[in-house]
Amino acid sequence: MPKPALLAALAVVVLLGFGFLGLSYRNQGLELETLAAELAAAQAAGETNLTEQASLRTALEASRAQADRLQREKDSVARNQKSLEEEMRRTLASKDITISELQGKLTVNILDRILFDSGEATLKPEGHEVLFKIAEVLAQYPARQVHVIGHTDNVPIRASARDRFPSNWELSTARATAAVRFLVESANVDPRRLGAVGYGEFHPLADNATAEGRAKNRRIAVVVLSEELAGSDVVPKAGSAPPSASTPEPAAARTNLLRATTNAPPGTVPTNAVSPRTNSPSAGSPTSPTPTP
Numbered sequence: 001m002p003k004p005a006l007l008a009a010l011a012v013v014v015l016l017g018f019g020f021l022g023l024s025y026r027n028q029g030l031e032l033e034t035l036a037a038e039l040a041a042a043q044a045a046g047e048t049n050l051t052e053q054a055s056l057r058t059a060l061e062a063s064r065a066q067a068d069r070l071q072r073e074k075d076s077v078a079r080n081q082k083s084l085e086e087e088m089r090r091t092l093a094s095k096d097i098t099i100s101e102l103q104g105k106l107t108v109n110i111l112d113r114i115l116f117d118s119g120e121a122t123l124k125p126e127g128h129e130v131l132f133k134i135a136e137v138l139a140q141y142p143a144r145q146v147h148v149i150g151h152t153d154n155v156p157i158r159a160s161a162r163d164r165f166p167s168n169w170e171l172s173t174a175r176a177t178a179a180v181r182f183l184v185e186s187a188n189v190d191p192r193r194l195g196a197v198g199y200g201e202f203h204p205l206a207d208n209a210t211a212e213g214r215a216k217n218r219r220i221a222v223v224v225l226s227e228e229l230a231g232s233d234v235v236p237k238a239g240s241a242p243p244s245a246s247t248p249e250p251a252a253a254r255t256n257l258l259r260a261t262t263n264a265p266p267g268t269v270p271t272n273a274v275s276p277r278t279n280s281p282s283a284g285s286p287t288s289p290t291p292t293p
Contacts, residue, residue, distance in 0.1 A: 084144075112219055113215075119157065142190070148220065149176055150198045151217060155214065172198035175220060180195070
């Protein structure tokens with residue numbers, strides 16, 4: 001091959017080699033850029049994951065702290081409820097008084113013979129003593145709402161008393177109201193904590209067919225609610241004073257002071273609530289039919 005042709009061929013080979021090398025370097029540069037972009041994306045994703053993990057850890061710690069707080073509150077409520085029950089049992093040790101606790105409600109059942117004479121709604125001296133003891137315990141738990149509930153047996157009101165108590169509805173409500181008034185006016189219990197209810201004969205504890213059962217059914221129940229069950233509208237605010245018993249309250253205040261209600265079963269017509277200022281039914285209130293078992 002002539003020398004010029006050989007040189008030309010070598011030149012072509014050299015040029016092709018440089019071209020191949022240039023193309024190879026270019027491809028490697030693109031690959032490096034791609035790898036760098038992928039690395040940057042992976043680093044960003046890692047930082048995001050770290051941030052999310054930190055947020056999750058913070059949320060988990062907050063949830064644990066809240067759970068611990070709720071558990072402490074639950075334990076505190078349970079201790080207070082147990083303390084209330086034990087205090088009531090120590091203070092009111094009597095065969096005529098039973099105490100039970102269910103779902104945050106402490107119920108003190110007092111047989112009527114301690115508080116009232118038969119068919120009457122005027123408290124006896126023995127009743128004063130029992131209610132004073134209950135008030136002493138309640139003073140240690142000022143945030144508790146208290147319902148005083150009157151119950152009777154199914155024996156109809158005797159004829160001589162029907163002008164005052166047409167049925168067991170009126171008698172049970174009058175007795176509950178009398179107990180509430182005593183707690184407020186003589187035992188200094190905040191009236192905003194109290195309510196009076198009359199259930200008549202319709203929530204018996206025992207069989208009315210026997211004298212023993214009827215005696216158990218004639219009772220006053222003092223129900224002390226837990227702080228969770230007490231509505232914010234009835235719990236006294238810290239530092240606030242109860243209405244003075246020596247000055248007349250407006251009608252709305254008297255209604256809130258003693259909420260006397262009835263709870264008639266289906267098919268009966270309950271009476272209106274007893275007036276909070278008397279031990280007898282409100283004037284003009286309708287009466288229920290003759291009581292039935």
